[in-house]
Amino acid sequence: xxxxxxxxxEIPVEMHKVRIVQKTSLPPVEERLKAIKxxxxxxxxxxxxxxxxxxxxxxxxxxxxxxxxxxMMVSDDAYAGSESFYKLARVIEDVLGFRYVLPTHQGRAAxxxxxxxxxxxxxIIPMNYHFxxxxxxxxLVGGQVLEIYADEALKTQSTHPFKGNxxxxxxxxxxxxxGASKIPFVRMEATxxxxxxxxxxxxxxxxxxxxxxEYNIPLVVDGSLISENAYFIKIRExxxxxxxxxxxxxxxxxxADLFYLSARKSSCVRGGFxxxxxxxxxxxxxxxxxxxEGFLTYGGMSTxxxxxxxxxxxxxxxxxxxxxxxEQVKYFAExxxxxxxxxxxxxxxxxxxxxxMMFLPHIPQSQYPAGALAxxxxxxxxxxxxxxxxxxxxxxxxxxxVYSDLELARLAVPRRVYTVSHIEYVVDRLHWLYQHRDMVKxxxxxxxxxxxxxxxxxxxxxxxxxxxxxxxxxxxIGAQ
Numbered sequence: 001x002x003x004x005x006x007x008x009x010e011i012p013v014e015m016h017k018v019r020i021v022q023k024t025s026l027p028p029v030e031e032r033l034k035a036i037k038x039x040x041x042x043x044x045x046x047x048x049x050x051x052x053x054x055x056x057x058x059x060x061x062x063x064x065x066x067x068x069x070x071x072m073m074v075s076d077d078a079y080a081g082s083e084s085f086y087k088l089a090r091v092i093e094d095v096l097g098f099r100y101v102l103p104t105h106q107g108r109a110a111x112x113x114x115x116x117x118x119x120x121x122x123x124i125i126p127m128n129y130h131f132x133x134x135x136x137x138x139x140l141v142g143g144q145v146l147e148i149y150a151d152e153a154l155k156t157q158s159t160h161p162f163k164g165n166x167x168x169x170x171x172x173x174x175x176x177x178x179g180a181s182k183i184p185f186v187r188m189e190a191t192x193x194x195x196x197x198x199x200x201x202x203x204x205x206x207x208x209x210x211x212x213x214e215y216n217i218p219l220v221v222d223g224s225l226i227s228e229n230a231y232f233i234k235i236r237e238x239x240x241x242x243x244x245x246x247x248x249x250x251x252x253x254x255x256a257d258l259f260y261l262s263a264r265k266s267s268c269v270r271g272g273f274x275x276x277x278x279x280x281x282x283x284x285x286x287x288x289x290x291x292x293e294g295f296l297t298y299g300g301m302s303t304x305x306x307x308x309x310x311x312x313x314x315x316x317x318x319x320x321x322x323x324x325x326x327e328q329v330k331y332f333a334e335x336x337x338x339x340x341x342x343x344x345x346x347x348x349x350x351x352x353x354x355x356x357m358m359f360l361p362h363i364p365q366s367q368y369p370a371g372a373l374a375x376x377x378x379x380x381x382x383x384x385x386x387x388x389x390x391x392x393x394x395x396x397x398x399x400x401x402v403y404s405d406l407e408l409a410r411l412a413v414p415r416r417v418y419t420v421s422h423i424e425y426v427v428d429r430l431h432w433l434y435q436h437r438d439m440v441k442x443x444x445x446x447x448x449x450x451x452x453x454x455x456x457x458x459x460x461x462x463x464x465x466x467x468x469x470x471x472x473x474x475x476x477i478g479a480q
């Protein structure tokens with residue numbers, strides 16, 4: 001939660017005690033240069049030993065609570081009929097309101113099953129914005145993603161509180177153009193990851209559901225960051241300021257025909273699931289679960305993770321948990337803004353996002369400014385961030401580059417892992433980098449996978465700018 005100091009400044013204060021710690025180290029700049037070169041200027045290729053602060057993702061990197069760890073000790077390891085699963089199912093019905101549950105090993109596994117069961121070649125799937133794996137699964141079965149976000153969504157500098165809203169008129173126009181029979185479902189993501197963790201409002205969700213119901217189109221909610229979306233609704237949507245996180249989550253769920261999530265985020269444990277109150281949908285998906293995931297009562301997860309997930313789903317309704325990362329992200333963004341560093345506003349969930357096209361305006365999108373910025377951040381700080389721009393897009397069927405709407409360097413904030421001092425360190429190093437930003441040049445691919453290239457692709461810097469930046473940093477700041 002935020003605490004106002006006597007000076008008037010607000011800072012996020014962690015509402016937990018640190019009882020177990022994991023040692024980290026800060027490799028000197030020479031080692032960082034070697035590591036990024038060996039990794040092909042792709043931060044995914046870095047090893048933990050090469051990283052000081054890991055802000056690549058908030059997926060599976062959160063700190064579990066003492067109660068989650070304790071729950072793992074009483075798991076039932078039965079292959080079929082595990083009592084741990086039935087415990088999870090009761091929690092899902094209690095917290096989310098869904099009767100039918102299909103466990104999966106993580107969120108993208110849920111996306112795979114939904115795409116396989118519901119999407120046919122030529123289908124159109126409208127959504128408030130895509131996520132990388134969502135789009136890949138839809139396109140692999142012949143579907144087409146149609147993003148019908150509000151106009152404000154692509155403005156990185158904004159005060160709009162709900163940039164994750166779906167444009168209702170565009171939805172109506174889409175249904176009229178393609179016909180309801182070509183739209184297997186409408187997808188709403190909470191929060192929109194690639195737009196900077198931006199939430200949707202309940203007012204907007206109600207309207208989306210009203211239109212979907214009119215045309216008998218199912219509404220699917222990706223709730224990987226559902227607790228953060230609920231937190232933003234509480235603090236930004238005035239009708240809900242006196243509602244609890246639990247009440248807000250339950251109301252969001254009341255509009256969803258199908259719900260899925262990656263539990264690696266809001267509930268702080270590795271795993272995922274699909275949930276619904278529609279028995280027909282449940283029965284259509286169920287036969288495919290053992291084929292691709294595992295039996296119905298474990299779905300590819302360890303039963304220890306299932307136990308921890310049951311606890312995590314309850315804990316994510318606590319406002320101090322739901323707001324833990326969101327308030328750190330807000331502090332992060334505000335500190336960057338003090339130095340004139342361009343970040344996505346308003347601050348969203350999961351991460352602080354630096355606008356790479358504003359940070360590095362001299363680098364064209366064809367030379368991957370977000371990827372270059374992520375590499376430069378690592379060189380000067382030992383901090384691992386993630387490219388969320390054109391590298392995260394795949395080429396079209398003709399091999400042409402598909403340019404991203406935004407070029408963002410994402411500094412993820414795992415829940416209950418880092419402190420304000422870590423954030424201050426990152427802010428300081430990016431302040432130095434911003435003053436030397438003209439030294440950063442573009443990148444080019446030297447190894448490029450055909451799908452989800454951002455995971456394994458290798459690049460090299462134009463004009464050897466990485467080494468020059470590292471040498472300048474060492475001269476001015478020192479080895480670290």
